[in-house]
Amino acid sequence: MSTPTGAGRLDLPGTPVFDGDTSRRGFRMNKLFMSLRDAAARERFLADEAAYCREFGLTAEQEKAVLARDWQAMIDLGGSIFYVYKLAMMDGRSMQYLGGVFTGMGEDDFLAAMRAGGRRDG
Amino acid sequence: MSTPTGAGRLDLPGTPVFDGDTSRRGFRMNKLFMSLRDAAARERFLADEAAYCREFGLTAEQEKAVLARDWQAMIDLGGSIFYVYKLAMMDGRSMQYLGGVFTGMGEDDFLAAMRAGGRRDG
Amino acid sequence: MAEVIWGLATSHVPSIGAAMDRGKTDDPAWKALFDGYAPARAWLAEHRPDVAVLVYNDHANGIDLDFVPTFGLGTAERYEVADEGFGRRPVPDVLGHPEFSFHLVESLVDEGFDLTVFQELAVDHGFTVPMSVWTPDPGDAWPCPVIPLLVNVIQYPQPTAARCYALGQALGRAIRSFPGDLTVGVLGTGGMSHQLAGTRAGFINPDFDAMWMEAVEKDPARLAALSREELIRQAGSEGIELIMWLVMRGAMDEQVTRVHSDYFVPASNTAAGIALFDNRTPTG
Amino acid sequence: MAEVIWGLATSHVPSIGAAMDRGKTDDPAWKALFDGYAPARAWLAEHRPDVAVLVYNDHANGIDLDFVPTFGLGTAERYEVADEGFGRRPVPDVLGHPEFSFHLVESLVDEGFDLTVFQELAVDHGFTVPMSVWTPDPGDAWPCPVIPLLVNVIQYPQPTAARCYALGQALGRAIRSFPGDLTVGVLGTGGMSHQLAGTRAGFINPDFDAMWMEAVEKDPARLAALSREELIRQAGSEGIELIMWLVMRGAMDEQVTRVHSDYFVPASNTAAGIALFDNRTPTG
Ligand SMILES: [Fe+3]
Ligand SMILES: [Fe+3]
Numbered sequence: 001m002s003t004p005t006g007a008g009r010l011d012l013p014g015t016p017v018f019d020g021d022t023s024r025r026g027f028r029m030n031k032l033f034m035s036l037r038d039a040a041a042r043e044r045f046l047a048d049e050a051a052y053c054r055e056f057g058l059t060a061e062q063e064k065a066v067l068a069r070d071w072q073a074m075i076d077l078g079g080s081i082f083y084v085y086k087l088a089m090m091d092g093r094s095m096q097y098l099g100g101v102f103t104g105m106g107e108d109d110f111l112a113a114m115r116a117g118g119r120r121d122g
Numbered sequence: 123m124s125t126p127t128g129a130g131r132l133d134l135p136g137t138p139v140f141d142g143d144t145s146r147r148g149f150r151m152n153k154l155f156m157s158l159r160d161a162a163a164r165e166r167f168l169a170d171e172a173a174y175c176r177e178f179g180l181t182a183e184q185e186k187a188v189l190a191r192d193w194q195a196m197i198d199l200g201g202s203i204f205y206v207y208k209l210a211m212m213d214g215r216s217m218q219y220l221g222g223v224f225t226g227m228g229e230d231d232f233l234a235a236m237r238a239g240g241r242r243d244g
Numbered sequence: 245m246a247e248v249i250w251g252l253a254t255s256h257v258p259s260i261g262a263a264m265d266r267g268k269t270d271d272p273a274w275k276a277l278f279d280g281y282a283p284a285r286a287w288l289a290e291h292r293p294d295v296a297v298l299v300y301n302d303h304a305n306g307i308d309l310d311f312v313p314t315f316g317l318g319t320a321e322r323y324e325v326a327d328e329g330f331g332r333r334p335v336p337d338v339l340g341h342p343e344f345s346f347h348l349v350e351s352l353v354d355e356g357f358d359l360t361v362f363q364e365l366a367v368d369h370g371f372t373v374p375m376s377v378w379t380p381d382p383g384d385a386w387p388c389p390v391i392p393l394l395v396n397v398i399q400y401p402q403p404t405a406a407r408c409y410a411l412g413q414a415l416g417r418a419i420r421s422f423p424g425d426l427t428v429g430v431l432g433t434g435g436m437s438h439q440l441a442g443t444r445a446g447f448i449n450p451d452f453d454a455m456w457m458e459a460v461e462k463d464p465a466r467l468a469a470l471s472r473e474e475l476i477r478q479a480g481s482e483g484i485e486l487i488m489w490l491v492m493r494g495a496m497d498e499q500v501t502r503v504h505s506d507y508f509v510p511a512s513n514t515a516a517g518i519a520l521f522d523n524r525t526p527t528g
Numbered sequence: 529m530a531e532v533i534w535g536l537a538t539s540h541v542p543s544i545g546a547a548m549d550r551g552k553t554d555d556p557a558w559k560a561l562f563d564g565y566a567p568a569r570a571w572l573a574e575h576r577p578d579v580a581v582l583v584y585n586d587h588a589n590g591i592d593l594d595f596v597p598t599f600g601l602g603t604a605e606r607y608e609v610a611d612e613g614f615g616r617r618p619v620p621d622v623l624g625h626p627e628f629s630f631h632l633v634e635s636l637v638d639e640g641f642d643l644t645v646f647q648e649l650a651v652d653h654g655f656t657v658p659m660s661v662w663t664p665d666p667g668d669a670w671p672c673p674v675i676p677l678l679v680n681v682i683q684y685p686q687p688t689a690a691r692c693y694a695l696g697q698a699l700g701r702a703i704r705s706f707p708g709d710l711t712v713g714v715l716g717t718g719g720m721s722h723q724l725a726g727t728r729a730g731f732i733n734p735d736f737d738a739m740w741m742e743a744v745e746k747d748p749a750r751l752a753a754l755s756r757e758e759l760i761r762q763a764g765s766e767g768i769e770l771i772m773w774l775v776m777r778g779a780m781d782e783q784v785t786r787v788h789s790d791y792f793v794p795a796s797n798t799a800a801g802i803a804l805f806d807n808r809t810p811t812g
Contacts, residue, residue, distance in 0.1 A: 014728035118732025163485035240448025314642035358642035
């Protein structure tokens with residue numbers, strides 16, 4: 001897109017903003033994540049993850065990110081953290097684990113930082 | 123209800139107003155009507171109308187109105203005309219037929235009145 | 245910046261679409277209506293915009309009563325034509341313009357319009373009939389991308405006429421602030437007077453419709469002052485749809501030039517109206 | 529007329545509910561948070577309203593991204609507790625109050641708030657955790673009927689802080705104009721500072737949170753002036769949820785009495801806050 005729209009105008013380093021364009025890119029992938037609230041769907045997903053991704057119409061890149069549990073790529077490809085988290089929960093991963101991934105700190109250091117009062121800017 | 127809400131405050135003789143309370147009363151019946159957009163659903167409905175009504179959770183009065191094609195009762199029991207019309211269409215009935223029913227004029231006179239420029243108040 | 249070049253108000257009675265789809269436009273019951281469309285269609289064919297915004301309501305096809313949005317705006321790339329029960333109309337799907345939609349959403353939400361944003365939406369006759377009034381023979385594609393703007397007119401309380409007019413004015417500002425040169429058409433649909441149920445079914449009010457037709461051009465603020473109750477009393481319970489014309493009108497300049505208008509009774513149980521306005525500054 | 533007797537602001541972090549459901553409230557990681565709730569809970573138990581309005585957002589459980597309403601209001605008789613993936617929380621379903629809901633819808637739409645009206649809605653932790661903060665042991669039923677008021681905080685553009693505050697003020701007028709004697713509690717939920725994704729994940733801003741906690745009582749207009757960008761910068765991408773506290777605050781009087789407040793880091797990745805305000809005119 002040639003003209004900045006939505007969050008493209010925001011200057012917020014290190015902060016993904018889930019705007020309309022992002023939501024459009026991630027629409028089918030987020031639908032997949034939402035479907036995982038259902039136990040039968042989780043079973044079907046786990047039985048053949050790639051087929052399940054194709055059924056939901058994910059792009060090749062999205063499918064790759066989901067299969068590899070590349071959490072950062074899922075966010076970059078339009079995932080909403082609230083949706084992505086449903087896949088993480090299924091895997092037994094916590095929000096602290098994801099925080100460790102997004103920050104590159106690893107889960108233990110991330111958790112320690114939170115217990116020490118959270119992270120600061122800069 | 124002891125206090126007038128919504129359309130209860132409107133004074134519009136001969137004019138049903140589909141307000142929130144009406145919509146709540148008619149919710150399941152309107153859902154049934156909407157389902158009839160689907161050919162397979164129409165077949166199932168026609169095979170056993172009473173069972174289909176119970177499946178959608180209609181009240182006994184609503185079921186009776188649907189089975190008897192009592193169009194006025196459907197409106198009185200919370201039907202929205204746009205939803206009720208889906209049942210009428212399935213039966214091959216036109217909006218002019220329904221107009222004939224609601225006014226008590228019959229379809230032919232209703233149609234003639236429309237062609238003559240429509241009906242007036244009073 | 246983008247510019248509203250025209251506004252089209254038109255009824256969206258399903259039987260108008262059915263008459264076209266079944267080749268009945270020359271039948272005695274329909275000919276006068278379609279003859280009345282001809283001058284508007286000819287002008288519109290000469291003035292194709294880059295994108296359009298179509299203000300309409302759904303009739304239990306794209307959305308249900310589980311949730312009823314007062315105002316909804318689509319951001320999809322494509323809007324499927326709904327099957328209302330007996331096959332979809334033989335017209336093309338609608339292509340959207342997500343980038344323009346996102347701009348409208350952001351501008352309107354910033355101005356305090358509490359939109360519901362639709363990423364998926366099937367459009368029914370409320371949408372496709374006005375498209376056919378505009379473009380009777382679209383072939384494989386409509387003339388330009390079109391963005392649906394949904395208004396709740398079915399479940400009381402509908403937005404007030406004043407709120408619809410204010411939304412239109414904000415829509416006009418949003419369009420003009422788009423960072424790109426686009427020409428825009430705006431369609432307001434529904435009406436005119438009609439009532440489908442109750443002992444007053446079949447009600448038509450030509451005096452009110454004539455007043456509305458005149459005032460929507462010259463004094464829309466007068467129409468915006470009408471209460472829901474007054475609208476239902478004067479235009480019938482379904483005639484309240486006319487509030488959607490005010491969204492279109494609000495998006496245009498204070499002074500517009502009427503290109504064409506016409507009025508016809510009955511299309512099904514409805515008084516059908518069409519009014520086309522040129523929004524370009526008259527060059528003298 | 530109905531009267532707002534109290535306002536409760538509280539975070540709605542899912543792990544707070546999980547800690548309660550699993551009997552971990554005395555664990556070292558949680559004890560201080562729950563101890564901080566105790567005075568508010570004791571006061572609330574003594575001041576049970578006839579009905580409550582709970583302002584919250586859904587997290588991909590009750591609604592999806594197909595359509596994102598800026599503001600939604602429930603009119604159901606009962607709201608089911610959502611299964612978010614691993615069984616529903618062991619708490620009662622929520623009973624609604626349709627008559628009160630219809631009154632709110634009509635008043636708010638009349639004032640130009642473009643609500644989406646929900647006749648069916650499953651409520652997730654964004655709703656049930658605040659209920660548990662208020663009432664830890666509901667038994668078979670919550671203390672009173674509760675009406676959900678949904679706010680979009682997940683998909684940009686969220687409503688502005690100013691719009692949320694204005695909605696709250698209109699909600700207050702709507703409540704006061706109800707033709708029946710009811711006492712009403714209002715809950716604003718979400719926040720405080722936190723960010724879940726990005727390299728800034730784990731961000732907490734205690735200075736901003738302290739400012740917010742003070743100003744929400746004494747100078748809410750200052751908070752209402754904050755832009756989306758400023759809120760995300762200062763409170764984190766998910767901290768923007770704090771705009772929902774402004775809906776609650778707007779529904780209360782200009783002067784309120786703080787009953788209790790507390791602040792705790794971390795609840796999961798979030799700064800958790802609670803603030804309880806008495807809205808009854810002080811008798812002196
Ligand atoms: Fe319509
Ligand atoms: Fe939240």
